[in-house]
Amino acid sequence: EQGLEEGLPKILVTRKLPQAVEDYLTSNFNVTLNARDQPLKPEQLQKALHDYDGILPTAADRFDAQMLTEPAIRCKIIANFAVGYDNVDAEAAAKAGIALTNTPGVLTDCTADIAMTLLLMTARRASFSEGYLRDGDWSGFSPTFNLGTKVAGKTLGIIGMGRIGKAMAKRCHFGFDMPVVFYNRSRMEVNEAKAYGAIQLDSVDDVLREADFVSLHCPGGAANRHLINAQRLSMMKPTAHLINTARGEVVDEAALIAALQTGTIAGAGLDVFEEEPKVPKALKKLDNVSLLPHIGSGTLETRTDMGMKAAENMVIFFSGKKPPNQVN
Numbered sequence: 001e002q003g004l005e006e007g008l009p010k011i012l013v014t015r016k017l018p019q020a021v022e023d024y025l026t027s028n029f030n031v032t033l034n035a036r037d038q039p040l041k042p043e044q045l046q047k048a049l050h051d052y053d054g055i056l057p058t059a060a061d062r063f064d065a066q067m068l069t070e071p072a073i074r075c076k077i078i079a080n081f082a083v084g085y086d087n088v089d090a091e092a093a094a095k096a097g098i099a100l101t102n103t104p105g106v107l108t109d110c111t112a113d114i115a116m117t118l119l120l121m122t123a124r125r126a127s128f129s130e131g132y133l134r135d136g137d138w139s140g141f142s143p144t145f146n147l148g149t150k151v152a153g154k155t156l157g158i159i160g161m162g163r164i165g166k167a168m169a170k171r172c173h174f175g176f177d178m179p180v181v182f183y184n185r186s187r188m189e190v191n192e193a194k195a196y197g198a199i200q201l202d203s204v205d206d207v208l209r210e211a212d213f214v215s216l217h218c219p220g221g222a223a224n225r226h227l228i229n230a231q232r233l234s235m236m237k238p239t240a241h242l243i244n245t246a247r248g249e250v251v252d253e254a255a256l257i258a259a260l261q262t263g264t265i266a267g268a269g270l271d272v273f274e275e276e277p278k279v280p281k282a283l284k285k286l287d288n289v290s291l292l293p294h295i296g297s298g299t300l301e302t303r304t305d306m307g308m309k310a311a312e313n314m315v316i317f318f319s320g321k322k323p324p325n326q327v328n
């Protein structure tokens with residue numbers, strides 16, 4: 001067995017998880033849970049690499065190259081509670097002999113649901129309208145008050161046609177009669193794309209120019225940092241809306257705020273931000289945005305499935321086999 005000095009492997013879980021997951025972990029490992037559910041500080045995460053055989057962190061817990069290249073690290077597996085793993089330097093982890101795993105597949109539908117929710121909310125100015133009602137400002141039905149834009153029949157543009165991109169395409173094409181265009185790094189068979197009612201275009205720019213709603217479903221990390229910048233925002237239609245349920249860093253947030261303030265684009269629906277949990281004041285002031293606190297995978301079913309998947313990767317790893325969702 002790997003990483004074991006005596007007894008059960010010592011595991012740190014960085015945040016409170018659904019009860020079923022904590023019970024499963026407790027029955028398999030010597031577990032330290034986070035009953036107070038407070039985010040751990042970078043120093044605590046760094047220390048954990050030396051004190052535990054395995055760590056189960058969330059996407060908000062960062063493990064950079066410097067932390068992972070320290071001498072005498074005890075940790076042998078980081079089982080990330082997320083499909084995205086841009087919070088861990090995967091290469092540095094591999095060099096340190098640490099397996100990194102993620103949780104693909106189980107959060108596809110719920111994340112696409114939140115992308116769809118944000119698309120509808122921003123198209124229909126739902127956040128502004130609800131605030132107006134809650135503030136007691138509503139004085140009755142008006143034919144011209146706070147008009148949004150129709151969704152049915154408009155073109156959806158997807159950047160990143162992985163599992164979640166495909167699930168979003170299905171919702172929009174089959175549920176809302178929307179033509180779908182997409183950009184993906186690798187080529188997809190025309191027939192496969194057709195199954196999602198979608199047509200592949202050659203570049204991100206082509207998608208931005210054509211779409212009425214652009215939904216981001218690519219990974220975070222250095223390669224996609226500020227993929228959507230001021231120049232690309234200016235390629236979008238002034239009537240278009242940007243939806244981001246991927247990673248905040250994919251969008252240059254300052255450029256997006258300027259584009260929303262000046263009418264370069266019409267609106268945005270965001271579940272992720274560049275420096276979570278910080279959300280710029282200027283963004284919160286805008287009435288043409290809908291903002292959610294990174295809840296794409298936030299259902300009890302999905303968060304339980306994610307936890308179980310992360311835990312199973314650890315159980316398999318400590319039985320001496322390669323974990324099924326190892327990414328490095």
Ligand code: DGY
Nearest residue numbers: 059081082083084297
């Ligand atoms: C993911 O799984 O990558 C989500 O963003 C949740 O962290």
